Amino acid sequence: MMKSEVRGSLDWTVQPPFLHPPYGSTVKRAPQKPLIPLAHTLSELTGPVYGADNIQPLDNDLTRNAVKNGEAIGERIIVAGRVLDEAGRPVPNALLEIWQANACGRYFHQVDRHDAPLDPNFLGAGRVLTDKNGAYRFTTIRPGAYPWRNHENAWRPAHIHFSVFGVNFLSRLVTQMYFPADPLLPLDPVLNGVPDEQGRQRLVSVYDHSLTQPEWALGYRFDIVVAGARHTPFETREA
Numbered sequence: 115m116m117k118s119e120v121r122g123s124l125d126w127t128v129q130p131p132f133l134h135p136p137y138g139s140t141v142k143r144a145p146q147k148p149l150i151p152l153a154h155t156l157s158e159l160t161g162p163v164y165g166a167d168n169i170q171p172l173d174n175d176l177t178r179n180a181v182k183n184g185e186a187i188g189e190r191i192i193v194a195g196r197v198l199d200e201a202g203r204p205v206p207n208a209l210l211e212i213w214q215a216n217a218c219g220r221y222f223h224q225v226d227r228h229d230a231p232l233d234p235n236f237l238g239a240g241r242v243l244t245d246k247n248g249a250y251r252f253t254t255i256r257p258g259a260y261p262w263r264n265h266e267n268a269w270r271p272a273h274i275h276f277s278v279f280g281v282n283f284l285s286r287l288v289t290q291m292y293f294p295a296d297p298l299l300p301l302d303p304v305l306n307g308v309p310d311e312q313g314r315q316r317l318v319s320v321y322d323h324s325l326t327q328p329e330w331a332l333g334y335r336f337d338i339v340v341a342g343a344r345h346t347p348f349e350t351r352e353a
């Protein structure tokens with residue numbers, strides 16, 4: 115077992131490095147010089163803040179929050195879990211934001227040129243605050259795989275992007291959630307940027323039949339740990 119190398123509060127045997135050459139974009143954006151720690155200012159640590167008033171009731175239901183003239187197309191799923199700290203305690207009032215491709219593997223974004231249909235009733239973005247138990251829940255559409263130009267015949271496995279804000283806007287975790295038994299997982303340079311198998315497994319949701327709703331939607335559980343030995347890996351990051 116590798117000796118744990120810890121810089122700051124992160125275990126870099128689990129967290130992806132800035133530079134992971136099989137993931138081509140990291141070659142361009144990884145810092146080439148040592149990072150310079152900057153002291154945080156009081157305003158960074160205390161604001162801006164957000165609250166329950168900013169969250170609308172449909173924000174965590176991506177099957178309904180962008181409906182124009184019909185239902186979102188695709189396989190309905192429920193994604194739920196808890197946000198936990200290093201001791202397994204719940205993190206309440208954490209702002210979770212997600213974004214994802216539609217069922218066909220296309221983002222509602224102008225730079226997405228994948229030749230797959232857009233769904234006028236699915237925007238692919240949602241948000242929610244964790245409750246007092248650190249729990250969150252989204253209803254959405256299972257995203258499709260999509261091609262990218264990282265290497266020959268490269269396809270991203272189905273995934274949902276997650277951003278988690280803690281007590282302020284500096285305590286942010288950005289990562290991606292994957293689906294179990296996806297044959298594209300072992301081929302994905304983004305997931306494989308996480309150097310540790312256990313770390314990679316923490317990014318793969320678990321099918322949860324107790325979360326599945328009869329005649330409505332399949333359930334997947336995805337817990338997020340924001341600190342400590344079981345820290346959820348970041349995605350390979352921009353500097």
Ligand SMILES: [Fe+2]
Binds near residue numbers: 215270273275
């Ligand atoms: Fe993506």
